Amino acid sequence: MIDRWPSPGKLNLFLYITGQRKDGYHNLQTLFQFLDYGDEMTFAVDQQNHISLLNNIANVACEENLIFCAAQRLKARAIADQRCQETVGVSIGIEKKLPMGGGLGGGSSNAATTLIALNRLWGLNYSMPQLAELGLTLGADVPIFVHGYAALAEGIGEQLTPVAPPEKWYLVAHPGVSIPTPTLFKDPELTRNTRVRSVEQLMHSPWSNDCEAIARKRFRKVDELLNWLLEYAPSRLTGTGACVFAEFDSEAAARQVLTLTPPWMTCFVAKGANMSLLHRQLSE
Ligand SMILES: C[C@@](CO)(OP(=O)(O)O)[C@H](O)COP(=O)(O)OP(=O)(O)OC[C@H]1O[C@@H](n2ccc(N)nc2=O)[C@H](O)[C@@H]1O
Numbered sequence: 001m002i003d004r005w006p007s008p009g010k011l012n013l014f015l016y017i018t019g020q021r022k023d024g025y026h027n028l029q030t031l032f033q034f035l036d037y038g039d040e041m042t043f044a045v046d047q048q049n050h051i052s053l054l055n056n057i058a059n060v061a062c063e064e065n066l067i068f069c070a071a072q073r074l075k076a077r078a079i080a081d082q083r084c085q086e087t088v089g090v091s092i093g094i095e096k097k098l099p100m101g102g103g104l105g106g107g108s109s110n111a112a113t114t115l116i117a118l119n120r121l122w123g124l125n126y127s128m129p130q131l132a133e134l135g136l137t138l139g140a141d142v143p144i145f146v147h148g149y150a151a152l153a154e155g156i157g158e159q160l161t162p163v164a165p166p167e168k169w170y171l172v173a174h175p176g177v178s179i180p181t182p183t184l185f186k187d188p189e190l191t192r193n194t195r196v197r198s199v200e201q202l203m204h205s206p207w208s209n210d211c212e213a214i215a216r217k218r219f220r221k222v223d224e225l226l227n228w229l230l231e232y233a234p235s236r237l238t239g240t241g242a243c244v245f246a247e248f249d250s251e252a253a254a255r256q257v258l259t260l261t262p263p264w265m266t267c268f269v270a271k272g273a274n275m276s277l278l279h280r281q282l283s284e
């Protein structure tokens with residue numbers, strides 16, 4: 001039997017860098033909200049002892065694909081915990097809609113969907129916190145996708161406080177360049193000393209992204225894109241970029257601006273969701 005599971009994108013509605021750890025990672029205060037838009041995944045489980053991917057992702061080797069890594073790590077853990085047999089296997093399909101390396105969290109979301117779907121389909125019975133902990137070893141953003149609720153994330157993304165920001169409509173735009181996360185975090189001019197604030201202070205202050213100034217300075221297309229969008233609506237960078245988003249109170253207003261976008265912008269309209277599509281499916 002083939003099971004279909006959503007793998008939604010996310011936005012960082014704000015992102016502040018509050019320091020740097022000894023291992024080089026940066027401490028953040030960032031607000032995650034999901035999009036009602038993302039990739040689609042299929043899972044066909046079997047007893048053939050093999051994890052296979054039905055689609056290639058451009059420039060990502062199978063062993064580096066976060067979907068494969070998530071499935072393999074979950075299986076190894078479950079065998080060690082005697083929760084499944086060596087023979088469990090799965091064929092996984094993915095229909096990619098989210099631009100890669102764009103700050104929309106596609107790879108992390110794919111990993112989280114894989115962990116949650118296989119936990120259910122292989123009958124492993126791990127709790128969400130256990131899956132989130134396993135997910136963190138795959139990437140800093142995997143735990144938020146496992147938890148599936150809008151949250152303020154602190155540390156490097158593992159300390160989550162649920163919050164419920166307004167579910168606005170967004171015009172999400174890709175400038176046609178990609179900004180690798182490590183490149184941005186290595187930049188000597190990056191702001192790394194924003195003061196730590198309480199949830200209440202953060203939720204009631206104007207929102208911004210500490211990565212945006214560097215992304216605009218180093219990548220001309222990001223700067224052009226934001227200048228264009230800011231003529232129509234409040235707009236910001238998501239994550240470490242390169243995607244940006246403009247926020248609107250209605251779908252009609254977002255779609256109106258979409259009709260005006262020049263051909264060099266790749267855009268879509270989506271609604272913010274405080275519960276991810278994945279968790280909506282789980283609760284049905
Ligand atoms: C900063 C965020 C906010 O959502 O950016 P986006 O990737 O979404 O744009 C994410 O937490 C990113 O998470 P993820 O993309 O999983 O990053 P990882 O693979 O864990 O880290 C890639 C590299 O970025 C740097 N890195 C990452 C996260 C962090 N808090 N501090 C860092 O310095 C490290 O050099 C690390 O080796």
Ligand SMILES: Nc1ncnc2c1ncn2[C@@H]1O[C@H](COP(=O)(O)OP(=O)(O)O)[C@@H](O)[C@H]1O
Nearest residue numbers: 065066067100101102103104105106107108110
């Ligand atoms: N299943 C996957 N989907 C997307 N990217 C993946 C996947 N597996 C590994 N990657 C790698 O992770 C990088 C970051 O991808 P993604 O999560 O989409 O972006 P971001 O972290 O900027 O939101 C990609 O450039 C790619 O090299």
